[in-house]
Amino acid sequence: MTKALITGAGSGIGAAIARAFDKRGYSLVLVDRDATALDALAATLGAAPEKIICDLASRDNVELLCERLRSDLADLDILVNNAGIIVPGAVADLDQAALDLHLEINLRTPIRLMRAAAPQMIARRNGAMVSTVSLGGIISLKDSAIYSASKFGLRGFICGFHQELAPLGVKVSGVYPAAVDTPMLLHEATHGGSVLNFVDKVMTPEDIAEATLKAIDTGLLEVYSPWSASLTSRFFGSFPWMIRPLLPVMEKLGEQGRRKFLAAKGLSAQ
Template sequence: MKALVTGAGGGIGAAIARALDARGWRLVLVDREAGLLDAVAAGLKTPPEKLACDLSSREDVERLCTAIMRDHADLDVLINNAGIGIPGAVADLDQEVLDRHLEINLRAPVRLMRAVAPQMIARGKGAMVATVSLGGIISLKDSAIYSASKFGLRGFLAGFHQEMAAHGVKVSGVYPAAVDTPMLHHEALHGGSVLNFIDKVMTPEDVAAATLKAIDSGKLEIYVPWSASILARFFGAFPWMIRPLLPTMEKIGEKGRLKFIARKGFSVE
């Protein structure tokens, strides 16, 4: 069995790679930084193939798609895990940052799924999994562009899941709450949403386990943890209720943020 994982040099991607390696899978690992891939590969039992690709570059993405179609027609699983999340008000973020969210979080995974779809359809099997986010269900201030990209990815997966089911191909999304990764560390210290810290912070291994579940089951949406999705889906259905309840939620989240910072031993300037 062969799987390709994007964002494999990061915390969640590395955990997914280790989980698949433990199953004896052959891996193709993709990340922007080759050095990160080397570090992940060093901890695996089976040497993976490593491909450097900047998913914010359409030219790089097209080269990756060409390589996949040329060299990996036997790909069993595609895991679109790479993502970017930079907190900030839309008016304060550079346009380049806004564009990178759309390119990395939405366009690149759609393009990669489109690239592998014909070969999986021809074989009548395969699985595609995307690491989405509860930010793809509920949108909050200072995360508008992040949620826009993740809302779009969720919508794509919902329709694509229906299309590919007829061909025996599984399409799933994994929806983590806050995960203990460098991205969350940055948010905790640099003005990210304190609502990340209302519920339990998950580990990359938790997300990796959910990814394996998605590969096996083909379920459209898997939440990590399921309990955190209840509030997100409620506010996703009634977004007008967010503003009046936000002050109370932020107080709870701020307490959680401070506890997280203390537990991690971060210094606050």
Template sequence: MINSIEGQPKKTAFITGGGGAIAEEIAIQLDKAGYQLLLSDINLEKMSAIQSKLKGKPEYFVCDQTNPKEIQTLLSTIQEKYPNIDVLINNAGYTKEGPFISQSKTDIERQMWINLMSPIHLIHGILPLMLKRGKGSIVSIVSIGGIIALADSSIYSAGKFGLRGFLTALYEELRHTGIKVSGIYPAAVDTPMLLHEALNGGTALNWLNKVQSPKKVANAVLLGIKKGTLEIYVPYSDGLVSRLVAVFPWLIGKLSPLLKIIGERSKEKWLRGKGIQIPKRN
């Protein structure tokens, strides 16, 4: 837990994907710690719905993170109004399920911009402010999908693999600057995006292990802000398994038939827990 100190100026945290379930949990915890919150999302209504759960009043920015001009406009505003920004949290993420050949040019570009290009651009615009002060924290929610590549998620994997590599290099570049860099690697998280995947052909491998709560991911983000650990896994055990598979990527193909059966059963159980019944397979 991050504690605020009485009498000191408020710290400022900027969270992308501000209308999502994970962003909400992060915002609640940082609000309790006394942070001034900046939230960005493409949907103002979703972002502002969190207001009743907060003591402070966030500043909301509507931004389409597939649009370079909108990203630059957002950065210019933050650079002008919040030059002493303390924390950047790249939380926004997007996936479009299905085989690579079925992905349209728009599908490809949307995933690559939201999952990789926009975090890089945002860091590029905000990092100089942190370097000038000699302190700050950059936390990006990556995904186990940035370590294990699965069928029907090729573009998502490409973006998340790229983000992991970028964060690893950036961590080394900033090692002695006072700037902390962390990547958060959750497996499946109980969010509307996961439900969409469950109902629209997302891989059953997401359900091999227990689905994590947004609060657990938020706890990992706060740990990243505090300690600057390069990679934080949610849960920790998934990090061990995923890194083993990353060394031997052919393991997924060999084990895939059995893992899919296990995953499908777990997914159906998870959906039933939400009151959603999946028709029985013949």
């Protein structure tokens, strides 16, 4: 039976991925810091998962998880690095703790977990590692600079690691969602996050779960959801100097989208 580990599995995208994997009959190892959320998710699945409570911001906690990947989870077939964090705000307004948290959870921890899982997959010449990155790893915008720095770094690692492991039979992929209807997006919408999240269609967690399955099945280096949003982000990623002159127009469109998003949830825009 295919065994898959998912970080940040307690809610949002991670929970949707877990449900999609459960439908495929995968044996699940669910990782989150919230035991209550994991219990609630487990109750909705067809088969009982293994649950691991782990704070991915703690290097000691992550090292314990890495040790398990090298020992009793050495038979792992799929690793999904889904956990992530964003604290919106101008760089000058964020404290050092916020900076460190972005780099720890969004960049350092996924690299450590992939590095720990790789030797066993290489030995079997089989396996897949997929990371939920973000279009923020393609284009960097104001008030998201630290978040984008962590996601740019993760994208860079995935690109190089993909080249190393592809000849050895191991798939390494990144999934690049646009805005996704999760608690994290709602927090951004109500706490000063970038309105540019709402320029394009807001995706569902199930959309990203489908993209994750596509990455596992195909081994593609990059899977975008939606694909249309990738065209805009990759264009501006190639010509970043164009962002600032066009920002007022983009922000106006994004604010309209933010208001529609909040209205659909019965909330008023601030």
